[in-house]
Amino acid sequence: MVVRTVDPGETIGRFIKNHYVFIIVMAVLLLILAMVSAQKIYMATGIETFVFKDSQIYKDIEYYTENFQATNFLILITTDDVFSPDVLEAMRLLDSQIRVNPKVQNVTGLYTILDRYSSGGIVNSAQAERIISLLPGEATRFLVPGKHHTIMSVLLRGDLEEAEKPAILEDVKSAIRWVPMPAGSSARVTGETAMMLEIQDEMMRSMSIMLASAVIMMIIALWFTFSHSKWRLLPLPIVLVGVIFTGGIMGITGVPLTMVSMAVFPILIGLGVEYAIQFQNRMMEELADGKAPGDAVVATVKNIGPPVAYSVMTCLLGFLSILASPVPMIYDFGLMCMIGVAVCFLSALFLLLSVLVLLSSKAGRIQHKVEQRGVIEKVIERVAETTTRHPVIVIFALVAMIAGYALDPTIGVEIDQSSFAPQDLPSVVLFRSLTNIMDVKTTDMIVQVKAHDVTAPDTVRWMQNFSLYEKSNNPDVLAVSSLNTLMASYNDGVVPDTGPEIQAVLDRIPWEEQRRYIDDYRTTSIITMTINDLPTDQQMSMLRRVERDLSFLSPPAGISATLSGQSRVMLTTLGSLTSDRLQMTLASGLLVLIGLLIVYRGDWVRSVVPVIAVVIVTGLSCIVMIILHMKYTPLSVTLGALTIGIGIDFSILHMERYYEEKAKGFPPLEAMRIATAKIGNAIFSSASTVIAGFGALVMSNFSILSNFGLVTIIDFILALCSAFVIMPPLLVTLDTWWSKVRGVKV
Known part of the structure; x- marks a missing residue:
C-alpha cells in the first residue's frame, strides 16, 4: 500500500482555496478589534524603559524615586530684576493659581524665602537682595541663579500616575497664561519632567510622519520594481493590515511605545511587503499559466510557501538574540519585531492570497508580463562572475570585518533620551538654556x-x-x-x-x-x-x-x-550596550546557523556560506559608524542582529538558485553565472522594499531613529553587495572543494 505524504503547503493552499471569503471576513473583524486594542498603546520614557519592573534594581530605584527624588515642574522667570516687588507679587499670584490643583503638593520660589525672613514684606529690590546675600549660598543658588533669572518649583504629589502628569502640566501652563507678568518679564515651564512629556508628544507626531513616509516610499518602490504584476500596489494595504494587527497586540499585551519600539512599524512595512511580493508574484505566474484561481493558490503556497517560510525563520532567529537584552526597551523592540514579522507573513499568506483569489475570479484571464533582462542583471552578473574567478576578495572582506570588530570598542555610547529628541524642540532648547x-x-x-x-x-x-x-x-x-x-x-x-x-x-x-x-x-x-x-x-x-x-x-x-x-x-544600561552588543550579534549568527543546519539537514556548506557573507557585513558596519561619527544607542545595538536576520535572505536566495542551476548539470562557475543573471533583479527588487521601509526612519526628526535608519540602509546595501560579491566566490570555492573531498564529480 502506498502512503501518500501530506504536503503542508498544499494543505494550507486548499484551505485558502475553499475558505477565502471566510478568511477575508475574519481579517476585517480582527482588524476592527486590533484598531480598538491599539488605542491602549501608551508612551514610555521613564526608568521602566531601562530596567525591568520585576527586577530588584527597579524596585530599589522606584523606592528611591518615591522617597528621595521629587517629581516637579520648574518655572523659569526671566526679568530685568528678580528682586522687584512687582515680580515677587506676580510669582505669589502664580503660586496661588497653581496650588488650586489638588495634585500639586507644594510650590516654592524666591518669594517663599523672602516672606520667611521679612516680617513686614518686601518694600524694594535692595531689601530683598540684602536678605538673600545674608543666607548661605547653598540655600539660594538654585532659586536665584542670577539677577535676571529665578526659578519656581512645582512639587507634584508622590502617588501620581504617569498618565496624570500631562494634564497637570497643561494646568501650570494655563496658570502662567492667566497671571500677568510685569513688563519685560516672562515665565516658562521647564525641567526634565516637562521636557520628557513634550518629547512624548513629539514621538507620536514623528511616528505619524515615519509611517506616512514609509507608505509613500513603498508605493514608489512597488510602482517601479513590481510594475510587471497586475495589482502592483496590493501588497501595501495587506501589510498595513498586518501592522495594525501588531499594534493591536502591543495594546493587548501592554508593550509601551518607546524611542526604540517606534522603529518597529516602518521596519515591518518593508519586510511585510517583501513577503507579499513573493506570494503575489508566484500567484500571478500560476494564473498566467492558465490555472483557475483556486488551483493557482494551491500551487503558489506549495511552491513559494516553504522558501518564504525559511526566510521568515532566519529573520526570527536573527531577532531572537535581542530578547536576551536586560534593557526593556531593547527587549520590547525585539519582541515586537518578531511578532510583527510573523503577523505580516501570515497576513501575506492568508489575507493577500484570499484577496487575489477573489479578484482573479472576477478579472478573467490574467496576463503576467515576463521581466526582461536589463542593465541591473548585466552589471550584477559581470561583478559576480569576476569575483567568483578571484576568491581572494573574500580574504580582504574577512580582514575588513576583523578590523571593524577591533575598532568597535572605540565607538561611543549614548543613553541620554534628551539627546535623541529633536534639538530644536522648544522644551529641549529651554532646558538647555x-x-x-x-x-x-x-x-x-x-x-x-x-x-x-x-x-x-x-x-x-x-x-x-x-x-x-x-x-x-x-x-x-x-x-x-x-x-x-x-x-x-x-x-x-x-x-x-x-x-x-x-x-x-x-x-x-x-x-x-x-x-x-x-x-x-x-x-x-x-x-x-x-x-x-x-x-x-x-x-x-x-x-x-x-x-x-x-x-x-x-x-x-x-x-x-x-x-x-x-x-x-x-x-546597567551602558554595561549592556557596551558588552551585550557583540554577544547579541554572535548569538544571532549562531542561531541562524543552527536553523540552517536543520533546514539543510546538516549540509554545512549551504549553512555556513550565507552566514559568513552576512556576518562580514556586521563587521563593516562598525567601520561605517566610525566614519559617520555615530554612537551606539539602545536601538543601534540591535544592528548586528537585524542585519543578520534580514540581510541573510539575499545570500540564501542567490545560493538556492545556484544549486538549482547546478542540479541541471552546469559546472559551478557556469551555474553561478546563470543563477546571478536570473535572480539578480528579483533580489534587487526584494532589497529595495526592505530598504524603503528602513528609509522612512531617516525621515524622523529623532536622531536615534534617523541615524539608525541611515546606518541600516548602508548595512543592507552592503548585505546586497555581499550576496553578489562575497557569497559567489565563497560558495563556489567551498562547494567545489567539499565535492572533491567527498569524491563527488563536479
Whole structure:
C-alpha cells in the first residue's frame, strides 16, 4: 500500500482555496478589534524603559524615586530684576493659581524665602537682595541663579500616575497664561519632567510622519520594481493590515511605545511587503499559466510557501538574540519585531492570497508580463562572475570585518533620551538654556543604604568611613552629603558616634531636613556624592570605580549599599550596550546557523556560506559608524542582529538558485553565472522594499531613529553587495572543494 505524504503547503493552499471569503471576513473583524486594542498603546520614557519592573534594581530605584527624588515642574522667570516687588507679587499670584490643583503638593520660589525672613514684606529690590546675600549660598543658588533669572518649583504629589502628569502640566501652563507678568518679564515651564512629556508628544507626531513616509516610499518602490504584476500596489494595504494587527497586540499585551519600539512599524512595512511580493508574484505566474484561481493558490503556497517560510525563520532567529537584552526597551523592540514579522507573513499568506483569489475570479484571464533582462542583471552578473574567478576578495572582506570588530570598542555610547529628541524642540532648547543659566558643571551620584535602622551606630560609622574614603581617594568626588553631614551641621561639625548621641542630635533636626536623607521607617538612607560632570565614557568608569569601592568597603552584616537613581540606570544600561552588543550579534549568527543546519539537514556548506557573507557585513558596519561619527544607542545595538536576520535572505536566495542551476548539470562557475543573471533583479527588487521601509526612519526628526535608519540602509546595501560579491566566490570555492573531498564529480 502506498502512503501518500501530506504536503503542508498544499494543505494550507486548499484551505485558502475553499475558505477565502471566510478568511477575508475574519481579517476585517480582527482588524476592527486590533484598531480598538491599539488605542491602549501608551508612551514610555521613564526608568521602566531601562530596567525591568520585576527586577530588584527597579524596585530599589522606584523606592528611591518615591522617597528621595521629587517629581516637579520648574518655572523659569526671566526679568530685568528678580528682586522687584512687582515680580515677587506676580510669582505669589502664580503660586496661588497653581496650588488650586489638588495634585500639586507644594510650590516654592524666591518669594517663599523672602516672606520667611521679612516680617513686614518686601518694600524694594535692595531689601530683598540684602536678605538673600545674608543666607548661605547653598540655600539660594538654585532659586536665584542670577539677577535676571529665578526659578519656581512645582512639587507634584508622590502617588501620581504617569498618565496624570500631562494634564497637570497643561494646568501650570494655563496658570502662567492667566497671571500677568510685569513688563519685560516672562515665565516658562521647564525641567526634565516637562521636557520628557513634550518629547512624548513629539514621538507620536514623528511616528505619524515615519509611517506616512514609509507608505509613500513603498508605493514608489512597488510602482517601479513590481510594475510587471497586475495589482502592483496590493501588497501595501495587506501589510498595513498586518501592522495594525501588531499594534493591536502591543495594546493587548501592554508593550509601551518607546524611542526604540517606534522603529518597529516602518521596519515591518518593508519586510511585510517583501513577503507579499513573493506570494503575489508566484500567484500571478500560476494564473498566467492558465490555472483557475483556486488551483493557482494551491500551487503558489506549495511552491513559494516553504522558501518564504525559511526566510521568515532566519529573520526570527536573527531577532531572537535581542530578547536576551536586560534593557526593556531593547527587549520590547525585539519582541515586537518578531511578532510583527510573523503577523505580516501570515497576513501575506492568508489575507493577500484570499484577496487575489477573489479578484482573479472576477478579472478573467490574467496576463503576467515576463521581466526582461536589463542593465541591473548585466552589471550584477559581470561583478559576480569576476569575483567568483578571484576568491581572494573574500580574504580582504574577512580582514575588513576583523578590523571593524577591533575598532568597535572605540565607538561611543549614548543613553541620554534628551539627546535623541529633536534639538530644536522648544522644551529641549529651554532646558538647555536652564542648564546654561544654572551653570551646572556637576552631577550627583547616589548610594542607597538599607538596614534595619539606618540611624544605628554601625550604619552611621560605615557611611562616615565610606564618605571619607571617596572624598580622599576619588579626585572626581567634589562633595559628599548624607545623614552624617546633616547631623554634623547640628553638632558643631562632629558626627555623633553612640546611639544616645545620635538620637539626641536627630531630636534637634527638623523632620523636613532629615527626610532628605532617610525614609519614614528609618530603613533606607542615601549618600549623595557631587561629582564633576564627565563625558559618558568617563562617567561609566567612575560608576564602576564606586561599585568596586562598595565591594571593597563592604558594610557590616545586615547592611547593604548599592548605587541607585540615575547612576544605577546608567551603569546597567551602558554595561549592556557596551558588552551585550557583540554577544547579541554572535548569538544571532549562531542561531541562524543552527536553523540552517536543520533546514539543510546538516549540509554545512549551504549553512555556513550565507552566514559568513552576512556576518562580514556586521563587521563593516562598525567601520561605517566610525566614519559617520555615530554612537551606539539602545536601538543601534540591535544592528548586528537585524542585519543578520534580514540581510541573510539575499545570500540564501542567490545560493538556492545556484544549486538549482547546478542540479541541471552546469559546472559551478557556469551555474553561478546563470543563477546571478536570473535572480539578480528579483533580489534587487526584494532589497529595495526592505530598504524603503528602513528609509522612512531617516525621515524622523529623532536622531536615534534617523541615524539608525541611515546606518541600516548602508548595512543592507552592503548585505546586497555581499550576496553578489562575497557569497559567489565563497560558495563556489567551498562547494567545489567539499565535492572533491567527498569524491563527488563536479
